[in-house]
Structure formats: C-alpha cells, structure tokens
Amino acid sequence: MKNGKGCSGKAPGMRVRGHPVMGEPPGGREIIIFLDGKPLPAREGEPLAAALFASGIRVAHYAAGGREPRGPFCMIGRCTECRMVLEGRGMVLTCLTPAEEGMRLHTPGRREKA
Amino acid sequence: MNLRQESHPLVVVGAGPAGLCAAMEAAEAGLPPLVLDEGSKGGGQLVKQIHRFFGSREHGAGKRGFQIAEELVSGCLGKGVEIRLGHKVLGFFPDGRLLVEGGQGVFVLQPGATVLATGAVEKSFPFPGWTLPGVMGAGAAQTLVNQHRVLPGRRALMVGAGNVGLIVAYQLLQAGVEVAGVIEVNRTVGGYAVHAQRLRREGVPILLRHRLRAAEGEKEVESVLVEDMERGTWKRFSVDTLCLAVGMAPQAELAAMRGCHLVYLPELGGFLPWHDRAMRTDCPGVYVAGDLAGVEEASVAMDEGRLAGLAAALDAGVLDPGKAAERMEEVMERLELLRGGPFGEPRRKAKERLNSLTVLAMGSAGRKASIHGRTGRR
Secondary structure: OOOOOOOOOOOOOOEOOOEOOOEOOOOOOEEEEEEOOEEEEEEOOOEHHHHHHHOOOOOOEEEOOOOEEEOOOOOOOOOOOOEEEEOOOEEEEOOOOEOOOOOEEEOOOOOOOO | OOOEEEEEEEEEEOOOHHHHHHHHHHHHHOOOEEEEEOOOOOOHHHHHOOOEOOOOHHHOOOOEHHHHHHHHHHHHHHOOOEEEEOOEEEEEOOOOOEEEEEOOEEEEEEEEEEEEOOOEEEOOOOOOOOOOOOEEEHHHHHHHHHHHOEOOOOEEEEEOOOHHHHHHHHHHHHHOOEEEEEEEOOOOOOOOHHHHHHHHHOOOOEEEOEEEEEEEOOOOOOEEEEEEOOOOEEEEEOOOEEEEOOOEEEOOHHHHHHOOOEEEEHHHOEEEEOOOOOOEOOOOOEEEOHHHHOOOOHHHHHHHHHHHHHHHHHHOOOOOHHHHHHHHHHHHHHHHHHOOHHHHHHHHHHHHHHHOOOOEEEOOOOOEEEOOOOOOOO
C-alpha cells in the first residue's frame, strides 16, 4: 500500500479495485442512467449518488438561486444534500435510491451554461 | 385519507446492531418483532466497518464489522424475525402509532411495544466553504469506499483524530485515496494509539493543535486552509475532499415526537431519550438502544439492544421475570466491562448520572409522571 497510489499500485479510477481487505467489488449488472440528458454508466442496485461519484460527479444540486453547488454529506439519508430530481419520481435522496436501467436524473437549480 | 393499518406485538425501528439484537432477544422470548430500516442492507453502520473489532466473544471480537452485520441479520432471520428494508419511519405519534413509508406506499403501524434504535448522525460545524461538494462526514466517505466501493475524491484531509477520524483515514488509504493528513485541535490523539500508529507508518501526518479554517473552491473543494494554533501560522492543503470526524449526535427526533423526555449529556453526544438501566423510556412501551441512547460503540449497542428486547418481552408478559432478571444481569455486567478503562469512564459516569436523574416529565397523555422511582412496568 502506498499513500495515494491505490491498493493495486496503479493509478485508480473512481471505482475501488483490488481492495486489500474486501477484494473485488460484487459485480452488479452494468447499466446506463442519464444525468441532465447525458448517458452515464452505473451498476444496477447501487445508490444513484455512488454511480455519480464513480463518474467523478459530486454536485447534486444548486442552492441559493443557483449560486451554491451542494453535494452528498452523510450518504445515509439524513442530510438531504444529495437530493436530485428523478423523472417520474420527483425529488429523491440519491444516496438511498438504487440505480435502475434508464433512470433519468436532473440537477435541480442548475443554470444552463451558454 | 384511508391508510392501510397493521398491528404488531413489537416494532423495532432500525436494523443496526442495537435493533437486530433487540429483535433477536424478543423473538427468542416469544415476542415476534417487525424490524424496519430505511437502508437497503441490514446491519446499520456495521456494514461499512472493515476493521477487526476488539472486545469479547459476545461482541464478535476479531471479526470485521460487515461480517458481524451478516451474522446478526442471519441470526434474526433464523429466529423468524421479519426485516423490512427500504422502509422509512416518518412519524411516531403520542398515541403510539407509527407512520411508515415503504413497499407499497405509506401505511400506519400499531405496535404493542416499540424499540427505537435509530442510531446517530454525524455532527458538522459551520466554516467558510462548508457547503462545497467534497466536504463530507467521515462516515460518508467510509460508506462510499467500503460499502459502495467508489472513491469520494483523489486526495483528502481528515478533521479529527478520534477513532472515527483515524480509522476512516486509514480505510481511505486502503481504498486508494491519498490522505494529506489528519488535523486535531487537541494536544493529544483522541483515538486508540494502534490506529494512529498505523497511519504514521504509512507516512500520514497527524497534526495536533491544528484548526480547520476554510474549504476553498469554485464548484467543489480544491483546497483547505488550516491554522497551526501554536505558531499562529496558516497552511493550505491542496485536496479535493474534506472529511469531518467531529463527533456524532443521537437521532432522537422520533423519540421526541413520541413525547419521550430528552436529557442533554455531552459525553454521550447531546440530547437523548431518558431511559432506565433496562432501556425503558418514560413512555410506557417505548424502549431505546444503541447510539440513540448515547453514542458509544457497536458492542455497547448490541448489549443495549439485548436489554431493550428483554425488557419489552418482560413488560409484555411473555418472559418469566426470574429468567429475564438473570439474563439482564449478565448483559449489564458485560456493559460495565465495556465501559471500563479511560475511554469508557466518561460514558459510564454519564449513564450513571442519567439513570439516577430525578426529573418531572410530561407523560404521553399529558399527565405528569415522575421519572425517579419508575419501574417502567405498565
């Protein structure tokens, strides 16, 4: 183990691989979800927030009239900072909502960039 | 609105170590429990613990937390306990009914008795930049790397050198995150020396008398400002993740909503429901266990859960009082041992203070009930 070099000694992606205690992660089926219209890979059943972290996305929504980005703080359904809009379901806590094929997420408060 | 209603002899809120042990004891005694948890996995915060536990055989010493979680869940299922995951308790009314969301929607539960084992929530505090994505509880980072197997970021700074801060910092390393350091305002490391040594061996600095000043960044954390309190100088750490391990507070909302009397004990995390040694609150038929009854550790939570399950079965009249007393005594002795030593001493004293409190509380029906001298029997 070397600080920051990943457990396998290689530069890691955002998914944990070759963990010294846990080994390889249980393989959930690879699926596609959509964030603001763009496709993203996810593992079926993992929390939506985890799928976003896996793609390096940490902003869940914008507060204060779109000025302040906010992201997951507690990951156990308490802080509500991970909330996003899921089509057909409304506002959900992404840290507790399992990913399903084709889910469409939207970032609340996001201002369209020119 | 007509909501579906269900009646159960015992409802346990929370499928962590406390709730599962309460359920197992009650089931064993003949009081069939229904366990609710909003998470997708039983075991509570044990699910993300990958270090080996200390303690005795009854607490799963030598095993890793997630293994203990699996054993508790299968132990419950083996005793016929019904566990409903993905179920969130929205309300706990003074008449004793619970409002629950999950499965087919929202429904009402009418429990004979209720064990609240809702656990704790990580504390935070305000500082410039505290809402930036990348600032998170140490437990959140731990959940991400150990349970969901994704990285919270590439490079992290940990605030707080208690056991949570030290253990999670090490687990971030194991997962492949670079840890820039652990900062601590106190002069000494708060957690066990063995956890601190492990970090130092990996070259992670533990900076005592250092204070968090600000998280900086445009859209996410890009750097963190820290003050060296001895020299009065400031340092800037280039990190994308800031983890806060600054304590936990009991999640007492449901207990408060039900009308349970809350007391403030800083050694145990803040406001928590008053309870006697057998985990009875001042509301008849309502019991508490685990971090909700004072933030301690998983082994304490397990034993408190066992006490709550025994008390519920005893008060419901399904458990022989002699048998209950014998078993409770055994568990209480173990709890005494768990709170021995310099780490447990302040918690043991706080619990003693709590148990000996004389307070006048408003009972659930609005009548005044003296907590002192209550037996908790209906």
